[in-house]
Structures are given as structure tokens and as C-alpha cells.
Amino acid sequence: MDFALPDEVTMLRDLVREYVRDRLRPLTMQVEEEDRIPDGILQEMKDLGLFSIPFPEEYGGAGLGELGYCVAFEELGAVNAAYSNIIGGHCGLCGMSIALGGSDELKGRYLPRMGTGEILGAFALTEPNAGSDAAHIQTTARRDGDSYLLNGSKLWVSNGPMADLYTVFAVTDRDQGAKGVSAFVVERDTPGVTIGKIDEKMGLRGSRTSEVFFADARVPAENLIGEEGKGFRVAMRTLDGGRMSLGASCVGQAQAALDLALEWSKQRIQFGQPIASNQAIQWMLADSEVEIHAGRMMVYHGAWKIDSGQRASHEAAMVKVYCSEMLGRVVDRAVQVHGGMGYMKEFDIERMYRDARITRIYEGTSEVQRMIIAQDLLSGD
Numbered sequence: 001m002d003f004a005l006p007d008e009v010t011m012l013r014d015l016v017r018e019y020v021r022d023r024l025r026p027l028t029m030q031v032e033e034e035d036r037i038p039d040g041i042l043q044e045m046k047d048l049g050l051f052s053i054p055f056p057e058e059y060g061g062a063g064l065g066e067l068g069y070c071v072a073f074e075e076l077g078a079v080n081a082a083y084s085n086i087i088g089g090h091c092g093l094c095g096m097s098i099a100l101g102g103s104d105e106l107k108g109r110y111l112p113r114m115g116t117g118e119i120l121g122a123f124a125l126t127e128p129n130a131g132s133d134a135a136h137i138q139t140t141a142r143r144d145g146d147s148y149l150l151n152g153s154k155l156w157v158s159n160g161p162m163a164d165l166y167t168v169f170a171v172t173d174r175d176q177g178a179k180g181v182s183a184f185v186v187e188r189d190t191p192g193v194t195i196g197k198i199d200e201k202m203g204l205r206g207s208r209t210s211e212v213f214f215a216d217a218r219v220p221a222e223n224l225i226g227e228e229g230k231g232f233r234v235a236m237r238t239l240d241g242g243r244m245s246l247g248a249s250c251v252g253q254a255q256a257a258l259d260l261a262l263e264w265s266k267q268r269i270q271f272g273q274p275i276a277s278n279q280a281i282q283w284m285l286a287d288s289e290v291e292i293h294a295g296r297m298m299v300y301h302g303a304w305k306i307d308s309g310q311r312a313s314h315e316a317a318m319v320k321v322y323c324s325e326m327l328g329r330v331v332d333r334a335v336q337v338h339g340g341m342g343y344m345k346e347f348d349i350e351r352m353y354r355d356a357r358i359t360r361i362y363e364g365t366s367e368v369q370r371m372i373i374a375q376d377l378l379s380g381d
């Protein structure tokens with residue numbers, strides 16, 4: 001067993017790490033205050049190839065697989081989860097749903113332009129009445145000649161306000177339950193597609209989410225991803241990779257929180273000595289170190305499984321629940337190590353504490369991940 005990262009993945013990690021240190025880290029407070037990514041930054045990230053990491057090479061992708069994608073997410077999560085959220089909605093969710101389920105024609109039409117970042121994607125599954133119970137969406141797609149008419153509304157779509165195209169999940173056969181859900185690529189300028197309100201969130205500032213509405217939006221039949229009735233399967237396979245990379249972002253966020261706590265514990269003097277000399281503080285640091293390492297190994301193993309062509313839904317659910325909850329514990333300890341300073345907006349750890357909270361909710365809540373894991377256990381899969 002070789003635990004070393006492949007050379008090309010190490011090179012990618014070093015490239016992203018350097019870019020994060022030199023360009024993104026100095027912008028952290030600005031992103032937080034303005035709730036937007038400064039002009040030119042997304043273009044720089046596109047130019048670095050960060051919008052195409054897992055796409056197949058024949059469609060203009062970097063071909064660095066889930067492992068490369070996760071390693072980059074670790075670095076991006078460490079500076080600000082808004083970046084991994086934007087790329088996640090675009091690349092891991094919208095792009096990979098096309099890559100995993102789409103026809104060669106559909107992949108050829110969209111992936112190369114998504115890879116360069118010429119067009120930005122988003123993933124529209126959640127609805128007002130269907131969150132965890134995603135199979136019960138109400139958006140409909142009715143066949144009409146050589147196209148489909150989409151009607152319905154989607155909620156909390158990451159990249160929703162800026163996207164040029166959406167992967168949209170809609171019901172084509174109500175009687176079939178999850179097997180009656182189909183997936184479509186819908187271009188933003190399709191008549192009948194409108195953007196609703198942009199959400200005010202607890203954290204993840206800089207990453208925009210919104211409602212997206214469809215009113216008799218006419219979508220060409222060739223924009224169906226795969227076959228009719230296979231949409232839910234496309235969504236779940238896509239989310240396997242999404243959950244893995246979200247876990248990687250959690251590992252990066254947790255590592256950054258531990259690094260800040262470590263630094264603070266060495267410089268903060270109380271009772272005439274650095275607080276790091278107290279065992280109570282040392283144990284918090286040690287527990288975080290152990291948990292981050294465990295999370296990182298789970299992510300790399302799950303990514304390896306996906307890259308070697310194996311199903312990894314069970315591992316993805318374990319990565320998602322463990323890494324998001326691990327992040328919650330690590331960032332909470334880091335605030336504790338900072339004392340009152342950890343509660344102040346001038347310290348980055350305050351933002352990280354808020355940003356961490358969403359990871360236990362989106363791309364399937366902790367409860368949903370435990371349901372998946374337990375169902376696999378009980379069915380003997």
C-alpha cells in the first residue's frame with residue numbers, strides 16, 4: 001500500500017497552496033465584508049485550471065480525478081469555504097452530473113466550456129417541499145414534441161444568481177417515485193427561467209445562493225441527462241463525489257482552525273506562561289490533530305475508490321458525516337482556545353465557526369448520511 005500522493009496531484013496541491021497563500025488569504029476579510037469575490041479572482045482560478053480538475057481529459061478536463069479534486073478542495077477550504085462551494089456547485093455537482101450521466105454530445109457541448117470557466121454551472125435539486133426527501137420533488141418536465149416543458153421552483157441553489165446553466169431535476173412520471181425523476185441541462189437564458197431572491201446566510205459569504213424558477217421553460221430533448229427516469233440515480237452518483245470533496249473542504253477548514261489555535265496558544269500568556277503549557281489546551285490541540293488525520297485518510301481512501309471505478313456511496317456518506325462533524329468539534333475547540341478573542345469578528349476563527357455549520361446540513365444532512373450508512377449495514381451491502 002502506497003500512501004504517497006501521485007506526483008501530478010502533489011504539483012496541483014502545491015500550486016493551489018501557493019495561490020491561496022499569496023492571493024486568496026489577504027482577501028479573506030474583504031470577501032466577508034463585501035459578501036462577494038473581488039473582480040478578477042474567479043478568472044484567475046479558472047486560468048489556474050481549478051474549474052476542470054475532475055473532468056475527463058477528452059472533454060478538456062485536467063483528468064486529475066476525485067483525488068486531485070479533493071486535494072485542491074482541502075487547500076481552498078483552508079482559506080475560505082466560499083471558494084470550494086462555488087467550484088463545488090459548478091464542477092463537482094453540475095459538471096460531474098453531465099460527465100457521469102450525459103451523452104457524448106452533451107458532454108462535448110458543455111464540459112469544455114465549463115472547464116475553462118467560460119460558462120458557470122449550478123445544481124438545482126432542492127425545493128421548498130423536498131430537501132432531505134429529494135425523491136419527492138414537485139418540479140415537472142412534460143414532453144412536448146422534441147422538447148420538454150419544465151415547471152417548478154428550486155431553492156438555495158449555490159451559484160444560482162450567476163450561473164449560465166443548471167442541472168435541474170424534474171418529475172417526468174409521477175407514479176414511479178424516484179424512478180420517475182429525470183435530469184436536464186437548462187441554460188439560464190431559456191425563456192421561462194427566472195432567478196428569485198438571493199439568500200442572506202449565516203456564513204459562506206462570497207458564495208451566492210438563490211431560488212430558480214421554471215415557468216414553461218422549453219428545454220430541447222437532447223438536454224436530458226441520460227435516460228428518462230434515471231435522474232435520481234444521476235443525482236446520487238454525483239453526490240457521492242460531491243460529499244467526498246465536501247469532506248475534503250472540511251478537512252482543510254479544520255486544519256486551518258487548528259493552525260490558528262496552535263499559533264494563539266503559543267503567544268497568549270496567562271498566569272505568566274503561554275496557555276499552550278496547560279494540559280487542558282494541549283489535549284484540545286491533540287484531539288483535533290487526531291481527528292483531522294482520520295478525516296483526511298477517509299477522504300483519500302474514498303477518492304481512491306471513486307478513481308478506481310468502484311461505487312463509493314457508503315464511503316461518501318461516512319466521509320460526509322464524519323468530516324463535517326469533526327470540523328464542528330475542531331473549530332469549536334479552536335474558538336475555545338482563543339477565549340473571548342475567538343468571538344470577535346476581527347479574528348478569522350469567528351468566520352470559520354459560522355462557515356463550518358452548513359457542512360452538517362447541505363449535500364445531505366448528518367441524519368441522512370446515517371440513514372444511508374445504516375441501511376447499507378442492515379441490508380448487508
Ligand SMILES: Cc1cc2nc3c(=O)[nH]c(=O)nc-3n(C[C@H](O)[C@H](O)[C@H](O)COP(=O)(O)OP(=O)(O)OC[C@H]3O[C@@H](n4cnc5c(N)ncnc54)[C@H](O)[C@@H]3O)c2cc1C
Pocket residue numbers: 089123124125126130131132133155156157158159201204209358361362363364365366367368
Ligand atoms: C447554503 C446552502 C447551499 C445549498 N446549495 C444547494 C445547491 O446548490 N443545490 C441544491 O439542490 N440544494 C442546495 N442546498 C439545499 C440542501 O442540500 C438542503 O438544505 C439539505 O439537503 C437539507 O434539506 P432541508 O434544508 O430541506 O432540511 P429538511 O429535509 O427539512 O430536514 C430538517 C431536519 O430534519 C431531519 N430529517 C429529515 N428527514 C429525516 C428522517 N427521515 N430521519 C431523521 N431526520 C430527518 C434533517 O436531517 C434535518 O435535521 C443548499 C442549502 C444551503 C443552506
